[in-house]
Amino acid sequence: MDQIIDIATDGRHLSRDRGFLKVSEDGQEIGRTPLNQIAGVIVHAHGTTWSTSLLCELAGRGAPVVLCSSNHAPKSVLLPIEGHHAQGARMRAQWQAKTPMIKQAWKQIVTAKVLMQAAALAAIGEPPASLRMMARKITSGDSTNIEAQAARHYWPRMMGPDFRRDAAGTEANALLNYGYTVLRAATARAVVAAGLHPTIGLFHSNRGNAFALADDLMEPFRPLVDSAVRTISKARGATVDSEAKQSLARLIAIDLPLGDGLTPVSVALMKLATSLGQSFEAGKLTLALPAPPDSLTFAGLGQ
Incomplete structure (x- = not known):
């Protein structure tokens, strides 16, 4: 089932670990979700960091990354350049x-x-x-x-x-x-x-x-x-x-x-x-x- 991943806590790091999106804090893993279940990632928190390999993997799967302002309105959306064979x-x-x-x-x-x-x-x-x-x-x-x-x-x-x-x-x-x-x-x-x-x-x-x-x-x-x-x-x-x-x-x-x-x-x-x-x-x-x-x-x- 498609899932929306919400990042609302400051200081989290997002990365790719094999087939998972991994969330870490101070170098310690605190959660992971299979990439093939992710419909999108929404980021509200300050100080969030992520790996380029994760962003490329999400783009390849068509999952957008949405960056929001303090009132939860979207300010930026990262999407893939290619989405369909035709x-x-x-x-x-x-x-x-x-x-x-x-x-x-x-x-x-x-x-x-x-x-x-x-x-x-x-x-x-x-x-x-x-x-x-x-x-x-x-x-x-x-x-x-x-x-x-x-x-x-x-x-x-x-x-x-x-x-x-x-x-x-x-x-x-x-x-x-x-x-x-x-x-x-x-x-x-x-x-x-x-x-x-x-x-x-x-x-x-x-x-x-x-x-x-x-x-x-x-x-x-x-x-x-x-x-x-x-x-x-x-x-x-x-x-x-x-x-x-x-x-x-x-x-x-x-x-x-x-x-x-x-x-x-x-x-x-x-x-x-x-x-x-x-x-x-x-x-x-x-x-x-x-x-x-x-x-x-x-x-x-x-x-």
């Missing part, structure tokens, strides 16, 4: 994709996100009808910005009437930052593994954003993080401690309905990125987007 052709197809296809892809992604938000609200006893109605009104490229309208309806009901989403904020906002960082790392890994370029987004296009496509593709999965943060905040308080991090890191293993069965989030992200790459090459859009999980699954997030 990477060159697929990136050219990505760059040359026609605007109508890109707009239709964004419509489908926003629709999936709003329906996931609706399911998340339904799981906590909030009426989902308004969001489901909004989802039916989403147009190509979301030209009427239903995504923003849905967010204004969604956040007060999910997190409380006084909540304001602020990436520079503390408490619940910091928890959301951490959960989104986990999700962004898993999505960036999926994008590169599918032979796509993470900078070339569908909607996100900030010139300074090197992971625009990852930010696009993770959108339908964000309400999973939101639900988990709500549960954590109510049960234990909005502190980004080790228990909260473990709960949020486990989200990539949650099963979602996809196709005829259930698929873990990390695999669903892989399938979504791969389907987008195949769509670019074929010139016909076929996205593998998950459906929302049941209410019991939402209720268990964050525990």
Whole structure:
């Protein structure tokens, strides 16, 4: 099962020891994890050091290394240069994709996100009808910005009437930052593994954003993080401690309905990125987007 490794204590050294990531402190080993189980490494601590051989090994396996600021927002992501045997052709197809296809892809992604938000609200006893109605009104490229309208309806009901989403904020906002960082790392890994370029987004296009496509593709999965943060905040308080991090890191293993069965989030992200790459090459859009999980699954997030 894919795992997210979080380094939050100062002074740790990370290295490769045969097939393992080894964590040491003052020359003494304190833990190790098989490299083939690692979906990503997130580093928050000061004074962390690592060996070049470890970074090369992680890159070869497509596992990103994410460096975070004090509010748990990602500042840098280390990813491999090569991620797929047909990477060159697929990136050219990505760059040359026609605007109508890109707009239709964004419509489908926003629709999936709003329906996931609706399911998340339904799981906590909030009426989902308004969001489901909004989802039916989403147009190509979301030209009427239903995504923003849905967010204004969604956040007060999910997190409380006084909540304001602020990436520079503390408490619940910091928890959301951490959960989104986990999700962004898993999505960036999926994008590169599918032979796509993470900078070339569908909607996100900030010139300074090197992971625009990852930010696009993770959108339908964000309400999973939101639900988990709500549960954590109510049960234990909005502190980004080790228990909260473990709960949020486990989200990539949650099963979602996809196709005829259930698929873990990390695999669903892989399938979504791969389907987008195949769509670019074929010139016909076929996205593998998950459906929302049941209410019991939402209720268990964050525990």
